[in-house]
Each structure stands twice: as structure tokens, then as C-alpha cells.
Amino acid sequence: MSCKIRIEQLKQSIWNGNEEIAKNSELLLKFKDDNQKLYRRAQWHQEKKDKIQRRTNKLSEMVEKRNHVLMSRHVELASLRRSYILELTSVIFPIGEVNNVTRDPADVISSESDNAMTSSTVSKLAEARRTTYLSGRWVCDDQNGDTSISIAGPWITLPNNGDYSVYYNWVEEKKTTQGPDMEHSNPAYTISAALCYATQLVNILSHILNVNLPRKLHNRQFCGENMNRWKFNRSVIKLNSNILYLCFSQHVDLDLLHPLHTLRNLMYLVSAESANLGRSGPFEISADLEDSMEIVDPSGAGETDESGEEHISDEETDLGTDWENLPSPKFCEIPSQTVELMESQSTLLSQPIGSSSAGGMISSAAASVTSWFKAYTGHR
Numbered sequence: 001m002s003c004k005i006r007i008e009q010l011k012q013s014i015w016n017g018n019e020e021i022a023k024n025s026e027l028l029l030k031f032k033d034d035n036q037k038l039y040r041r042a043q044w045h046q047e048k049k050d051k052i053q054r055r056t057n058k059l060s061e062m063v064e065k066r067n068h069v070l071m072s073r074h075v076e077l078a079s080l081r082r083s084y085i086l087e088l089t090s091v092i093f094p095i096g097e098v099n100n101v102t103r104d105p106a107d108v109i110s111s112e113s114d115n116a117m118t119s120s121t122v123s124k125l126a127e128a129r130r131t132t133y134l135s136g137r138w139v140c141d142d143q144n145g146d147t148s149i150s151i152a153g154p155w156i157t158l159p160n161n162g163d164y165s166v167y168y169n170w171v172e173e174k175k176t177t178q179g180p181d182m183e184h185s186n187p188a189y190t191i192s193a194a195l196c197y198a199t200q201l202v203n204i205l206s207h208i209l210n211v212n213l214p215r216k217l218h219n220r221q222f223c224g225e226n227m228n229r230w231k232f233n234r235s236v237i238k239l240n241s242n243i244l245y246l247c248f249s250q251h252v253d254l255d256l257l258h259p260l261h262t263l264r265n266l267m268y269l270v271s272a273e274s275a276n277l278g279r280s281g282p283f284e285i286s287a288d289l290e291d292s293m294e295i296v297d298p299s300g301a302g303e304t305d306e307s308g309e310e311h312i313s314d315e316e317t318d319l320g321t322d323w324e325n326l327p328s329p330k331f332c333e334i335p336s337q338t339v340e341l342m343e344s345q346s347t348l349l350s351q352p353i354g355s356s357s358a359g360g361m362i363s364s365a366a367a368s369v370t371s372w373f374k375a376y377t378g379h380r
Contacts, residue, residue, distance in 0.1 A: 074280055081208050081278030088208075089270045093201045095263060098148045098157055149263035151197045158194045162260025164236060167191045168229040195222040195239065198262055202242050205270070209278070211249045213242040236262070243269065249283045251276040259289050 089095055148157035158164070170188035200219045206212070215238035222235065243265045247257055256268050270277070 077280065078278035084208055085205065085270055085277060086272055088201075088204065093152050093197060095149060095151050095267045095270065096154070097267075098150045098154055149261075149267060151194050151201070151263055151266075156190055156194045156197065158191060158198075158263045160261060160264060162258075162262065164191050164195075164232070168227070168232050171226045171228065171232075174226065192222050194263065195236065196220070198243075198266060199239055201266065202239065202246065205246055206242070209246065209249065210280070211246060214245050215239075215241050217242060240265070244289055245285070248285050250274065250279060251283065254286055254289070257286075257289060 147160050149160060150157045166187045170186065196219070199217055199221055202213070203217075203219060217235065217238045227235065240259060240262055243262060244257060244259065247265055247269050250269060252265075252268050252274065257265050268274070
């Protein structure tokens with residue numbers, strides 16, 4: 001009996017084992033099928049990846065070739081711009097250095113006061129004369145007054161130290177003394193002509209170099225009517241700002257630049273020795289030079305003889321970031337008269353209408369209806 005039970009148990013175990021094997025076989029087939037699907041999908045993704053990689057490599061090669069072409073075009077464009085600028089500054093607007101005949105005051109002091117002053121005092125005076133306060137520090141300026149820079153001819157020069165006070169002093173003197181000006185070699189005329197030529201050259205260089213200037217300055221700004229001190233200084237600051245902006249765009253050495261040296265900065269910009277003349281691309285702006293440029297004569301800072309409209313139009317010509325500084329909106333108080341008027345109207349509406357006024361309104365309405373009816377029947 002026990003053997004039969006054991007045999008039955010073994011048969012049951014065999015049947016359970018066979019059933020488990022069948023289930024596992026089905027699962028194995030399912031897993032194989034899933035693995036084949038995943039393998040085919042992996043192959044498809046690999047082919048797609050290879051295709052994208054080939055396209056990426058092809059596009060990278062194309063971009064690299066076009067970058068080489070672009071660089072060569074930039075080099076050709078820079079060379080063409082350079083030739084145009086050098087031709088412009090050699091034929092129409094030649095810029096050069098002119099030595100002044102004036103004698104150095106330090107030499108005069110040394111010759112007249114040999115017994116009173118030592119050589120060290122004279123050298124200190126000469127060094128102080130050639131020193132300029134710039135960007136919070138004292139810098140040596142060897143060309144401070146010893147030379148002048150000419151433009152469009154050796155007779156049209158500007159003081160190298162940026163002191164153009166001769167112009168507005170002459171304008172103020174001309175206001176007090178009326179009459180014809182018989183001086184043909186007036187320094188004010190020379191300064192005005194040099195600044196006018198410099199403005200024209202800067203605008204042409206901006207067009208050739210494809211650089212948008214931060215300040216808008218017309219070509220006839222310095223050759224029109226006589227400007228007072230404030231307007232003249234403002235125009236000179238705009239011109240110097242545009243020149244420095246062009247120098248920044250052409251990577252001129254910052255150690256050579258000075259915020260007040262108008263024509264000297266322009267001479268460094270268009271120099272044939274400048275390797276970056278005609279370049280294109282991004283550039284950085286020196287904040288120290290920009291901040292040092294806002295130097296206005298204190299005695300003329302308050303002289304704004306211009307009207308409000310002229311002042312606004314002058315400020316509207318600036319193309320920098322000043323337009324982003326919008327004024328805060330002004331809120332005006334609502335007058336109390338409006339409230340009183342509304343209260344009076346509400347009181348009138350709340351009052352009852354009298355019989356006389358009601359009768360007048362009815363009669364006028366009846367008359368208008370009658371006239372309209374007569375006109376209608378007359379037309380028919």
C-alpha cells in the first residue's frame with residue numbers, strides 16, 4: 001500500500017515537473033521573442049545613430065570649410081577696408097604730427113632763474129607739465145603741448161593736449177565786441193575746421209568699418225553757427241567718444257589712447273602700422289577711458305543758452321544705452337472739483353421734474369414728430 005502511495009506521489013511530482021517545464025519553455029520562447037525584438041530595435045537605433053553621426057561629421061566638415069571661407073573673406077574684407085582707409089587718409093584726410101615752435105617754459109625758467117632754482121626743481125616742473133590725471137591716476141603725457149596734429153593739411157591743426165578753450169573764448173569775445181572779423185588766421189577757425197574734418201572722417205570710417213557709433217554727430221556740427229561753451233564741449237565729447245569706440249573696435253593699443261587727444265587717437269586708428277585695421281568681430285570697451293571722457297569745463301557747465309527743445313533734440317541724437325533709463329511715471333492727483341461736479345449732477349437728477357418743464361418737453365417732442373411727419377408726406 002505504501003508503495004502505491006509512493007508511486008502516485010512520484011507520478012504527481014513528475015506531472016508537476018513536466019507542467020513547470022512546459023511553462024518555463026513558454027516563458028523561454030517569449031523571452032527569446034522579446035530579445036529578438038529588442039535586438040532588432042537596437043540594430044535600428046544603432047543604424048540611426050550611425051546615420052546621425054555621419055550627418056554630424058558631414059555638417060562639421062561643411063561648417064569648418066565655411067569657417068575657413070568666412071575667415072578668408074574677413075581677411076580679404078579687412079585688406080580691402082585697410083586699402084580704402086589708407087587711401088582716404090593719404091589723399092583726402094592726411095593726418096600728421098606738426099612740431100610747435102613755442103619754447104618749453106621749463107627751459108625758459110632754467111635760463112632765467114639759474115641762480116634761484118636748482119636743476120631738480122626745473123625737472124620737476126617739466127615733469128608736472130607733462131603729467132595728466134586720468135582714471136584716478138597720474139599718467140605721463142610726453143606730447144602735452146609740444147606738438148599738434150594736423151588733418152587735411154599742415155595748416156589745420158588741433159592742440160595735442162585737447163585744450164580747445166580758444167574756440168569758445170573767441171565766441172564769447174565776439175558776442176561782446178560786434179563787428180567784422182578781419183583775422184583770417186584765427187585759431188578758433190582752425191579748431192572748428194579740424195574738428196569738422198575729424199567728424200567727417202569718423203563718419204566715413206564708421207561706414208567703411210561697418211561699426212555703429214555710440215553718438216550721432218552730424219558732419220556740419222562744427223562748421224555751422226558758433227556754439228557756446230557747453231554745446232561745444234558736449235560735441236567734442238561725442239566726437240572723442242566715437243573715435244575711442246572705433247579704436248576699441250580695431251583693437252588699438254589702449255596705452256596709446258587718451259580721452260582728450262582727438263586727432264592723435266584718430267592717427268593711431270588709421271595708422272599703417274596697425275595690424276588690426278579693417279578687422280571685424282566683437283571687441284571690448286575700456287570703461288576707464290569712457291569714464292575719463294566726461295570732462296567738461298566747470299566754468300561752462302551751467303551755461304546752457306539753448307532752449308528746451310534744442311536740448312532735447314541734442315540728447316536724442318545719442319545712440320548709446322541712455323535710452324534705456326526711462327523716467328518714472330508721474331502720477332497726478334485727481335482734482336476734487338470732479339467729485340463735487342458729480343455730486344451736484346446727482347442732486348439735480350434726484351430732484352422731481354416740475355409740471356412746467358415736463359409740459360415743455362412734451363410739446364417740443366410733439367412738434368418735432370409733427371414736422372418729421374409733414375416732411376415725410378411732402379416727399380411722397
